[in-house]
Amino acid sequence: MAMDTVLSVAGLTKSFGGLQAVRGVDFEVERGAIVGLIGPNGAGKTTTFNMIAGELPPTTGKITLLGEDITGQRTDTLYHKGLMRTFQLSHEYARMTSLENLMVAAPDQTGESIWSSWFANGRVKQREAEVIELARDTLDFLGLTHVGEELAGNLSGGQKKLLEIGRTMMNDAKVVLLDEPGAGVNPTLMRKVGDMILQLNEERGYTFCIIEHDMDMIARLADKVVVLAEGQVLMEGTMDEVRSDERVIDAYFGGEVV
Numbered sequence: 001m002a003m004d005t006v007l008s009v010a011g012l013t014k015s016f017g018g019l020q021a022v023r024g025v026d027f028e029v030e031r032g033a034i035v036g037l038i039g040p041n042g043a044g045k046t047t048t049f050n051m052i053a054g055e056l057p058p059t060t061g062k063i064t065l066l067g068e069d070i071t072g073q074r075t076d077t078l079y080h081k082g083l084m085r086t087f088q089l090s091h092e093y094a095r096m097t098s099l100e101n102l103m104v105a106a107p108d109q110t111g112e113s114i115w116s117s118w119f120a121n122g123r124v125k126q127r128e129a130e131v132i133e134l135a136r137d138t139l140d141f142l143g144l145t146h147v148g149e150e151l152a153g154n155l156s157g158g159q160k161k162l163l164e165i166g167r168t169m170m171n172d173a174k175v176v177l178l179d180e181p182g183a184g185v186n187p188t189l190m191r192k193v194g195d196m197i198l199q200l201n202e203e204r205g206y207t208f209c210i211i212e213h214d215m216d217m218i219a220r221l222a223d224k225v226v227v228l229a230e231g232q233v234l235m236e237g238t239m240d241e242v243r244s245d246e247r248v249i250d251a252y253f254g255g256e257v258v
């Protein structure tokens with residue numbers, strides 16, 4: 001493993017009954033990189049993410065974060081280690097405001113979610129002021145200040161995506177898995193989501209692994225692209241290399257002339 005690898009998966013497999021959704025996937029994500037994970041529908045991208053993010057135990061294989069074997073560790077454990085993911089369909093708390101959605105993503109001083117201390121003690125304590133300030137700064141960074149008091153359920157698809165990215169910022173997650181940040185987002189906001197990702201990468205040193213079907217977005221963001229097809233890595237390379245590779249064209253279009 002290279003010295004600057006922050007995340008690696010090796011020999012990862014996942015079977016659902018008789019179906020082998022992921023069949024021996026290997027790839028590495030270098031510190032400060034933006035890695036795109038692409039491939040046709042059903043290639044195993046989300047299943048791979050679910051295993052890395054601790055939502056699904058791998059059938060076999062090993063996942064390493066910052067040199068530590070994290071295979072099978074759960075989402076909340078990984079959250080404290082700085083690995084977070086977002087979802088294809090945003091997971092906001094619809095009946096809380098945007099500001100509150102960010103606040104509940106912050107860890108408290110003991111490293112627990114602030115959510116649990118609210119319920120345990122019935123009130124927000126000293127940390128509240130710091131968390132509110134951080135949440136306001138995060139809204140400002142994302143350009144969402146004007147919808148800070150709006151219920152998150154009322155935000156547009158693109159604003160929800162930005163809010164999801166904001167939730168990772170509240171934990172200062174250093175390795176972020178983004179599941180289709182461009183899905184259901186209009187072109188203007190798509191550009192903005194891309195800007196945020198680049199800004200977090202360049203200014204705060206976040207490392208990203210991104211599943212995305214929008215090839216323009218991947219071309220703009222990704223340093224390296226890993227192509228999955230039928231549960232396996234078909235190839236990896238720059239977007240230019242991937243775009244012109246016959247195997248990739250075949251995987252997407254089934255070898256038909258299009």
Ligand SMILES: Nc1ncnc2c1ncn2[C@@H]1O[C@H](COP(=O)(O)OP(=O)(O)OP(=O)(O)O)[C@@H](O)[C@H]1O
Pocket residue numbers: 016019021039040041042043044045046047048
């Ligand atoms: N919980 C599950 N139970 C059974 N089969 C599953 C489960 N989750 C995924 N699969 C199957 O595993 C395969 C890979 O699915 P996955 O969602 O990982 O693909 P994907 O590359 O993310 O696709 P898409 O781009 O369409 O989101 C598919 O054949 C899917 O039907």
